[in-house]
Amino acid sequence: MKRVLITGAAGFLGSHLCDRFVNEGFFVIGMDNFITGDVSNISHLSKHPNFKFIEHDVTEFIAIEGDLDYILHFASPASPIDYLKIPIQTLKVGSLGTHNLLGLAKAKQARILIASTSEVYGDPLVHPQSEEYYGNVSTIGPRGVYDEAKRFQESITMAYHRFHGLETRIVRIFNTYGPRMRLNDGRVIPAFMGQALRGEDLTVFGDGLQTRSFCYVDDQVEGIYRLLFSDYVYPVNIGNPDEITILEFTKEIIKLTGTNQKIVFKELPIDDPLQRQPDISLAKKVLDWEPQIGRSEGMKRTFEYFKSLSKEKLYKREHKDFTNHIKK
Numbered sequence: 001m002k003r004v005l006i007t008g009a010a011g012f013l014g015s016h017l018c019d020r021f022v023n024e025g026f027f028v029i030g031m032d033n034f035i036t037g038d039v040s041n042i043s044h045l046s047k048h049p050n051f052k053f054i055e056h057d058v059t060e061f062i063a064i065e066g067d068l069d070y071i072l073h074f075a076s077p078a079s080p081i082d083y084l085k086i087p088i089q090t091l092k093v094g095s096l097g098t099h100n101l102l103g104l105a106k107a108k109q110a111r112i113l114i115a116s117t118s119e120v121y122g123d124p125l126v127h128p129q130s131e132e133y134y135g136n137v138s139t140i141g142p143r144g145v146y147d148e149a150k151r152f153q154e155s156i157t158m159a160y161h162r163f164h165g166l167e168t169r170i171v172r173i174f175n176t177y178g179p180r181m182r183l184n185d186g187r188v189i190p191a192f193m194g195q196a197l198r199g200e201d202l203t204v205f206g207d208g209l210q211t212r213s214f215c216y217v218d219d220q221v222e223g224i225y226r227l228l229f230s231d232y233v234y235p236v237n238i239g240n241p242d243e244i245t246i247l248e249f250t251k252e253i254i255k256l257t258g259t260n261q262k263i264v265f266k267e268l269p270i271d272d273p274l275q276r277q278p279d280i281s282l283a284k285k286v287l288d289w290e291p292q293i294g295r296s297e298g299m300k301r302t303f304e305y306f307k308s309l310s311k312e313k314l315y316k317r318e319h320k321d322f323t324n325h326i327k328k
Helices: 012-023 080-085 087-108 144-164 188-198 217-228 246-257 281-287 295-307 311-315
Strands: 003-007 027-032 051-055 070-073 111-117 168-173 202-205 211-213 236-238 243-245 263-266
Touching: 003 012, 003 087, 012 027, 012 217, 070 087, 070 217, 080 087, 080 144, 087 111, 087 144, 111 144, 111 217, 144 168, 168 217, 188 202, 188 246, 188 295, 202 246, 211 246, 217 236, 217 281, 236 281, 243 246, 246 295
Parallel strands: 003 027, 003 070, 027 051, 070 111, 111 168, 168 236, 202 263
Antiparallel strands: 211 243
16 A cells, blocks of 8 residues: 655545545555634544545654655645745745655655745736746745745756756645635635625725636645646646636635625735636647536536535634734
8 A cells, every 4th residue: 555645634625635535545644733724624534444644744753654646735734824924934834845845755665746836926927827937925924935935846856867867856735625624714705705794894905906826625636636646847737727817716606605795895815816827738739638617507506505504613703803914
């Protein structure tokens, strides 16, 4: 039985990856320090014979007993609320954490896949964004702690590949959504759905004409799975190229939820990307992958999940002064 370590296992994407690899017959070692993860995301795996959980911070030395065939590094804050609230930890998990895991992969002779992000493109001057684009990123802006952590992550991964001959893979993840997202974590879909479920007005930052492209989690996991077992070592965009403005998306949320909230506009956060759409030509070519689940179906599934949450989670605020915080 092949053994895989998945960091960030209690997070949104990490937990779905744990499910996928357990179902594919792997022995999965999940690792998380719960700085942003939620134990409920993996509680259903707690008694599974092919799943083991280790509570650990990957910025500290990592020791895994026995053989290890694959590592998927998904430990990182991923929402604006998180990396604005814990900027130092965000930088450390992208640098020290990645270094530790690359060292572990080298010691175990394991293949490692690193979770990067579309944020490496910053506020892009090229549209849509292909893997050949180098990005437009502010190193000193409030989002720089996340953007630069991921850019460094890619650089050190390629250095280990070139210098040590390590088997590495890099996925650039575009906006992904689905069950197990934290309802009030500041990202577009859970923010809007949380406001709709609570009967609050929907908050749009800027004029709402900025664009995003949303990929359902099952499609994202499939792309990541194919990339891990491909022979391609350079970054690959995984996302859904179906682009929509935030304002139009807000109207879709109102229609889906059957609510009648107003739309209120607030100041656009510093360095917030105005356009985000993946060019997935490379993924189609090297992975034979493209998304299968449309936004209408994916949003229905996600809304049903959010509706099932307890009132405690529905009304929990991740960061009360988020609107003011992002302007600093």
